[in-house]
Amino acid sequence: MGNKMETRNLNLYYKEFQALINVSLPIKENKVTALIGPSGCGKSTFLRTLNRMNDVIDGTRIEGEVLLDGNSIYAAGVDPVELRKKIGMVFQKPNPFPMSVYDNIAYGPRIHGHKNKNTLNEIVENSLRAAALWDEVKDRLHKPALGLSGGQQQRLVIARVLAVDPQVILMDEPASALDPISTAKLEDLIHQLKENYTIVIVTHNMQQAARVSDFTGFFLNGELIEYGMTNTIFTAPRVKHTEDYITGRFG
Numbered sequence: 001m002g003n004k005m006e007t008r009n010l011n012l013y014y015k016e017f018q019a020l021i022n023v024s025l026p027i028k029e030n031k032v033t034a035l036i037g038p039s040g041c042g043k044s045t046f047l048r049t050l051n052r053m054n055d056v057i058d059g060t061r062i063e064g065e066v067l068l069d070g071n072s073i074y075a076a077g078v079d080p081v082e083l084r085k086k087i088g089m090v091f092q093k094p095n096p097f098p099m100s101v102y103d104n105i106a107y108g109p110r111i112h113g114h115k116n117k118n119t120l121n122e123i124v125e126n127s128l129r130a131a132a133l134w135d136e137v138k139d140r141l142h143k144p145a146l147g148l149s150g151g152q153q154q155r156l157v158i159a160r161v162l163a164v165d166p167q168v169i170l171m172d173e174p175a176s177a178l179d180p181i182s183t184a185k186l187e188d189l190i191h192q193l194k195e196n197y198t199i200v201i202v203t204h205n206m207q208q209a210a211r212v213s214d215f216t217g218f219f220l221n222g223e224l225i226e227y228g229m230t231n232t233i234f235t236a237p238r239v240k241h242t243e244d245y246i247t248g249r250f251g
Contacts, residue, residue: 034213088161094153096145131159151182
């Protein structure tokens with residue numbers, strides 16, 4: 001089981017503030033890696049280094065390496081737009097574009113040069129099927145995406161990410177705005193997606209991390225305190241801080 005991505009001695013600074021301290025973490029191919037830890041511990045910042053979303057914040061400086069298939073994503077000549085096609089991002093709040101369901105999904109492929117209607121139809125259907133949404137929206141493809149429920153909108157956003165054929169999907173607390181039924185559907189979907197994609201998920205919900213992930217990294221104050229197989233982290237953590245967080249003594 002190889003590493004799809006990996007960080008080595010990653011440090012990230014926002015101007016003078018050091019948000020990540022020497023983080024070395026492997027991300028296994030076709031597995032789900034959960035990042036847990038209290039608010040402000042660096043896990044979302046870490047997630048955003050994996051597809052260079054932090055580049056857009058002034059005063060950000062990075063040391064160390066972030067590798068995709070063994071190649072540095074911060075190397076000269078790497079196009080961040082092309083990189084984000086390979087490494088998609090799903091945010092906390094569903095953010096469909098104010099257009100139809102169909103156009104939400106077709107948007108990315110069109111930007112990347114797909115103009116043929118049959119090809120686009122196929123991409124839209126396949127992406128919605130892969131996001132477990134096709135049956136719910138196939139009769140309303142040309143209606144506004146903002147008319148969907150919260151859970152449907154989040155699966156639509158995942159379908160939009162899938163439409164440009166990524167290799168890695170980053171999810172930043174993707175269920176935090178969803179009700180329990182929508183959350184269960186999303187978790188089922190994550191299980192299905194890891195057959196074809198590598199997934200990294202930030203979550204505040206310990207039970208969710210335990211249910212959906214194969215590996216877990218526990219962050220505290222910008223440092224990776226512990227990393228390992230999820231069942232080990234949750235049943236026999238090596239570090240007391242990890243145990244205290246998982247059992248709810250702080251956080």
